[in-house]
Amino acid sequence: MNLILLRPEETGTSDGSATVRLTGRRLEHLNKVLKAEVGDSVRVGILGGLMGRGEIVAISRREAVLAVRLDSPPPPRLPLSLILALPRPIMLKRVLAQAAALGVQHLFLINARRVEKSFFAASPVREGDFSPYLENGLEQAMDTVAPTVSVHPRFSPFVEDVLPGLAGRARLLAHPLAEARPLAELVPRPPLTGPLLLAIGPEGGWQGHEVVSLGQAGFVVFSLGPRILRVDTAVPALIAQIGLLLGRG
Template identity: 50%
Template sequence: MNLLLFSAADLCAPGEIRVADQRLQHLHSVHRAAVGDSVRVGEIGGLMGEGRITALTDRQATITFQLDCNPPPKLPVTLLVALPRPKMLRRILRGAAEFGVEHLVLFNSYRVEKSFWQTPVLNDATLRSYLLQGLEQSRDTVLPAVTLERRFKPFVEDRLPGLLQGRRGLLAHPTPGAGAAPSTADTPLLLAIGPEGGFIPYEVDMLQSAGLETVSLGPRILRVENAVTALLGRLLAPAH
């Protein structure tokens, strides 16, 4: 936890918060915190700044703070990922928040198992908790938007065109002759990544017809989570 995030519910006085959950456990077990120690804090959706621990017990911590720093800018990427299995989904949620993705769309495709849509990870509170973990790691306060699209064809035909407005659409798919994935995000992008086993030809055709151009990371076939990390890592690199 490189940033202790808080909301209005944590305020106990102006400029002062009180925490008694996993954040307290982290202060004790990882930071080995003590009264008087400073800690980096941020208000969810707002500014960041410096906090100081003024009281600390096994039950709660009280922290005074001053916020004076903007969060880092978002990566101008709308990330479309065919819904992966729950264990992988957790890592992708954290990773998307860490990389600063603006908007994450989890959508259906032929090779997505129906049971994946029943996972508790998709509950609002659980989604939020994994995204917050990513923000804590990367020192950010702004949650990415998350959209669930359970039907492939209506999504691609009716809503994908709107998401593509003002963006270059890229389809990460190992196709012979596909161009190389970009190495910077100097323009807003929409990036689509398929399920384990990849998109079926019908889905590739629909996505290409919607305006996405196929790109490749090379000859190796990567797991979904590794493809997400590899592509976002390239985009995060500053332009030379």
């Protein structure tokens, strides 16, 4: 936790100064990890808003009181949205944190033939609440703006109804087609420009008709090379490469 996230309703302000009272997980972090004392200053940020510092005015086992001053914007986000075949729950939780930490704008969790049906019935998709995992990534990366997340349990309606509404974007599909070129060759230099859509398949890969559908929706296929990466390795690897090609890395 490199940044303590506050909710707008806790501060009564989206900028300027405020007094905030913390309990629970954030208090425990102050006491046990930071061993914070009165007068110490810690990094804080308002979810969806500004970042700044919080000075510890009082701290006990029951509560901490912080005088916060918010004066700086969160880091810029990548002009990139991620389309991800829904991974198994343990991977999904990691990827949500990674996508938030890396500054992705929107995450589309979609179905594909090789996605197990049970993944849609499992937590956190069942509850529809991804915020604990996203906020974990924001706290790590020192950001306040999480990706928005949508769930699409049917592949074809997503491709036919949702993708056209995202028209005009550069679209990249990671898939080991024999004729696919590596990303380094595919993308024109000088830098790529956003907004971009990146699609990453399930364990076992996209099926042929899925590649055809996404190709018809404007996706260009590129190859990651002969190595098959686990989704929690492929996501940061590909986002970082695209960041570099956007001139951000």
